[in-house]
Amino acid sequence: MEHKEISKAVLKRLPGYLAYLKNTQEGGSLYISATALANALGMGEVQVRKDLAMVSNGGRPKVGYLRQGLIDDIEQFLGYDNTTDAVLVGAGKLGQALCGYSGFEAYGLNILAAFDLMPAAETTVEGKPILPVSKMQSFCKSHKVLMGIITVPAGQAQRVCDQMIECGIKAIWNFAPTHLEVPEGILVQNENMATSLAVLSMHLQAQIKDKK
Amino acid sequence: MEHKEISKAVLKRLPGYLAYLKNTQEGGSLYISATALANALGMGEVQVRKDLAMVSNGGRPKVGYLRQGLIDDIEQFLGYDNTTDAVLVGAGKLGQALCGYSGFEAYGLNILAAFDLMPAAETTVEGKPILPVSKMQSFCKSHKVLMGIITVPAGQAQRVCDQMIECGIKAIWNFAPTHLEVPEGILVQNENMATSLAVLSMHLQAQIKDKK
DNA sequence: TAGATTGTTAATCGATTAACAATC
DNA sequence: TAGATTGTTAATCGATTAACAATC
Numbered sequence: 422m423e424h425k426e427i428s429k430a431v432l433k434r435l436p437g438y439l440a441y442l443k444n445t446q447e448g449g450s451l452y453i454s455a456t457a458l459a460n461a462l463g464m465g466e467v468q469v470r471k472d473l474a475m476v477s478n479g480g481r482p483k484v485g486y487l488r489q490g491l492i493d494d495i496e497q498f499l500g501y502d503n504t505t506d507a508v509l510v511g512a513g514k515l516g517q518a519l520c521g522y523s524g525f526e527a528y529g530l531n532i533l534a535a536f537d538l539m540p541a542a543e544t545t546v547e548g549k550p551i552l553p554v555s556k557m558q559s560f561c562k563s564h565k566v567l568m569g570i571i572t573v574p575a576g577q578a579q580r581v582c583d584q585m586i587e588c589g590i591k592a593i594w595n596f597a598p599t600h601l602e603v604p605e606g607i608l609v610q611n612e613n614m615a616t617s618l619a620v621l622s623m624h625l626q627a628q629i630k631d632k633k
Numbered sequence: 634m635e636h637k638e639i640s641k642a643v644l645k646r647l648p649g650y651l652a653y654l655k656n657t658q659e660g661g662s663l664y665i666s667a668t669a670l671a672n673a674l675g676m677g678e679v680q681v682r683k684d685l686a687m688v689s690n691g692g693r694p695k696v697g698y699l700r701q702g703l704i705d706d707i708e709q710f711l712g713y714d715n716t717t718d719a720v721l722v723g724a725g726k727l728g729q730a731l732c733g734y735s736g737f738e739a740y741g742l743n744i745l746a747a748f749d750l751m752p753a754a755e756t757t758v759e760g761k762p763i764l765p766v767s768k769m770q771s772f773c774k775s776h777k778v779l780m781g782i783i784t785v786p787a788g789q790a791q792r793v794c795d796q797m798i799e800c801g802i803k804a805i806w807n808f809a810p811t812h813l814e815v816p817e818g819i820l821v822q823n824e825n826m827a828t829s830l831a832v833l834s835m836h837l838q839a840q841i842k843d844k845k
Numbered sequence: 846t847a848g849a850t851t852g853t854t855a856a857t858c859g860a861t862t863a864a865c866a867a868t869c
Numbered sequence: 870t871a872g873a874t875t876g877t878t879a880a881t882c883g884a885t886t887a888a889c890a891a892t893c
Contacts, residue, residue: 524826628818
């Protein structure tokens with residue numbers, strides 16, 4: 422079954438299946454069908470089945486997929502089983518919230534330390550050290566960090582991004598509302614609040630218009 | 634030019650154009666071409682031009698679009714010009730971060746108040762009141778709130794969601810990592826950190842594999 | 846005019862959905 | 870066996886890209 426090429430669209434749906442499977446562990450059967458999963462998440466059953474076929478080595482006709490097996494397969498596929506270390510730059514409110522969010526462990530993400538351009542009086546946040554950005558390079562090299570999280574204001578984001586790349590970071594999770602310029606081979610994933618807001622805002626506008 | 638039907642794909646790209654246009658206001662020409670915008674954001678120029686055609690009433694061949702006009706058009710299209718009031722439930726770290734994020738004003742979002750199941754000693758956060766959830770209904774009705782933001786743990790999210798709908802809320806921004814069940818006509822936009830992490834994680838796995 | 850840019854029409858590509866055969 | 874479910878192959882749909890005509 423090893424690794425067919427997977428599309429981004431499928432990849433983005435996998436965490437949803439995983440969350441549902443883990444949250445409804447209790448009680449029920451050892452098995453779950455693609456049909457049941459689809460109904461629960463309000464999706465098409467063919468799509469779910471096709472997605473699962475990408476990561477699982479198959480379900481059993483009439484009964485479905487072994488529940489725990491499916492969880493394991495998705496987690497392994499997404500790399501949640503081997504922890505990824507990350508650093509975060511920007512120890513403001515959002516940075517602190519991310520440092521304190523315990524849910525990341527379940528995704529195999531471990532934030533080792535926070536950095537800030539001007540570290541405040543506190544030297545730790547949520548049990549993690551806050552260090553000046555000047556120490557980031559040596560820190561990343563010695564801990565072999567490959568992932569960086571940017572939670573600074575938009576104006577500083579590109580500079581922080583450049584520094585991260587110098588540190589050997591290959592994947593950047595960007596919370597700053599700005600486009601980042603990066604060389605080939607570096608992935609930027611924008612956690613774009615503005616995008617979500619646009620979708621919500623448009624829905625409300627349509628609602629209001631309908632009322633008239 | 635009024636309102637052709639717009640696809641979600643286009644809608645999600647608009648905030649990116651807007652952010653770029655606003656951040657690079659200074660100095661340059663009064664005009665900007667789709668070509669220039671595409672190059673700056675690393676996108677295809679035809680796609681940019683087509684997207685802009687959806688919201689703008691046209692650029693001028695040879696010179697491009699009037700920069701400020703384009704900003705106004707996108708903002709109006711996205712509804713950033715008329716403010717949307719919202720309430721937030723879950724006054725933890727993430728909820729506080731969102732309450733304190735001043736950038737939302739630029740998107741026409743105004744968080745009026747935060748609610749919590751068990752409000753702590755503090756009664757305000759970032760200048761906004763923290764109220765018990767029991768008061769949410771009367772608050773939403775009297776302020777005619779249509780948007781709700783959920784920042785509670787996954788286990789409580791569905792219950793909060795149901796309450797919001799009872800309050801007359803039509804659009805929900807969900808930060809809890811769980812699927813929400815809602816009736817027809819209610820929009821849920823998941824701010825799914827797990828999705829982003831999946832994309833990043835996959836990139837790192839590919840990187841590591843390449844090295845071998 | 847020549848050339849850059851816009852906007853539109855057609856072609857391609859990818860993802861979703863539908864139809865169907867295989868299996869327990 | 871009959872029926873539910875899987876997995877695959879074909880058809881549809883939507884979005885992106887390419888080609889081209891229009892404009893200043």
